[in-house]
Amino acid sequence: xxxxxxxxxxxxxxxxxxxxxxxxxxxxxxxxxxxxxxxxxxxxxxxxxxxxxxxxxxxxxxxxxxxxxxxxxxxxxxxxxxxxxxxxxxxxxxxxxxxxxxxxxxxxxxxxxxxxxxxxxxxxxxxxxxxxxxxxxxxxxxxxxxxxxxxxxxxxxxxxxxxxxxxxxxxxxxxxxxxxxxxxxxxxxx
Amino acid sequence: xxxxxxxxxxxxxxxxxxxxxxxxxxxxxxxxxxxxxxxxxxxxxxxxxxxxxxxxxxxxxxxxxxxxxxxxxxxxxxxxxxxxxxxxxxxxxx
Numbered sequence: 001x002x003x004x005x006x007x008x009x010x011x012x013x014x015x016x017x018x019x020x021x022x023x024x025x026x027x028x029x030x031x032x033x034x035x036x037x038x039x040x041x042x043x044x045x046x047x048x049x050x051x052x053x054x055x056x057x058x059x060x061x062x063x064x065x066x067x068x069x070x071x072x073x074x075x076x077x078x079x080x081x082x083x084x085x086x087x088x089x090x091x092x093x094x095x096x097x098x099x100x101x102x103x104x105x106x107x108x109x110x111x112x113x114x115x116x117x118x119x120x121x122x123x124x125x126x127x128x129x130x131x132x133x134x135x136x137x138x139x140x141x142x143x144x145x146x147x148x149x150x151x152x153x154x155x156x157x158x159x160x161x162x163x164x165x166x167x168x169x170x171x172x173x174x175x176x177x178x179x180x181x182x183x184x185x186x187x188x189x190x
Numbered sequence: 191x192x193x194x195x196x197x198x199x200x201x202x203x204x205x206x207x208x209x210x211x212x213x214x215x216x217x218x219x220x221x222x223x224x225x226x227x228x229x230x231x232x233x234x235x236x237x238x239x240x241x242x243x244x245x246x247x248x249x250x251x252x253x254x255x256x257x258x259x260x261x262x263x264x265x266x267x268x269x270x271x272x273x274x275x276x277x278x279x280x281x282x283x284x
Binding site for chain 1: 195197198200201202204205206207208209211212213215216218221222225228229232233236243245246247250253254257262263267268271272274275276
């Protein structure tokens with residue numbers, strides 16, 4: 001199929017064949033779309049982050065076993081069967097990528113943004129993370145270490161960002177509003 | 191819309207994602223098998239092309255490939271169906 005092929009028609013042709021063969025129910029496709037348009041997204045990861053900021057025991061569990069910890073918040077599912085949460089500290093800044101395609105922890109962050117899937121981000125963040133971060137507006141101290149985590153077939157990563165300066169005065173719910181998607185990938189400091 | 195961003199640029203992308211996920215959930219292939227095809231599509235595009243990155247086209251290509259590998263949808267059938275749809279009269283709603 002060439003670049004001039006209308007993709008909508010290509011997708012429709014495939015779906016019609018799958019339905020005819022009894023392999024697919026279009027209503028199931030509808031449900032997946034609604035789920036990912038409305039319920040699966042970074043607001044889930046934000047709840048995890050806010051809880052980790054306010055509950056030190058939960059934070060320890062989260063860093064030890066991300067999958068089990070997020071299950072405490074009824075978060076689980078596709079692409080997040082093995083979740084590792086990496087913590088930003090005063091010494092280390094973490095950054096997540098999938099160099100080969102677009103692997104991403106859906107259960108906590110939803111579907112990835114375009115720039116995350118883009119060849120430029122995927123190759124450059126491994127080669128020149130500091131420069132990429134600067135382009136995102138993140139300027140780190142020169143002696144701060146950067147760790148880049150490349151998602152594999154097995155593992156998905158999420159960053160636990162450092163809390164914002166005024167975190168002490170905020171409720172857990174208010175903190176959840178402050179934890180952004182980009183900070184959980186590692187391209188934003190709060 | 192999630193995080194203030196549109197998840198899919200066009201309805202067909204949602205259909206493609208929804209198909210890929212539901213078929214994996216139904217056990218036609220594992221997500222790793224699909225992922226291997228996506229990695230190959232991505233690598234092929236990166237070796238040959240530049241410009242706007244057509245992610246969901248590659249995703250759809252990977253889905254077609256894994257379904258062909260499983261014998262679920264033969265490429266010839268898909269092409270025939272596509273051509274039949276192409277010659278539908280104007281005004282058909284996609």
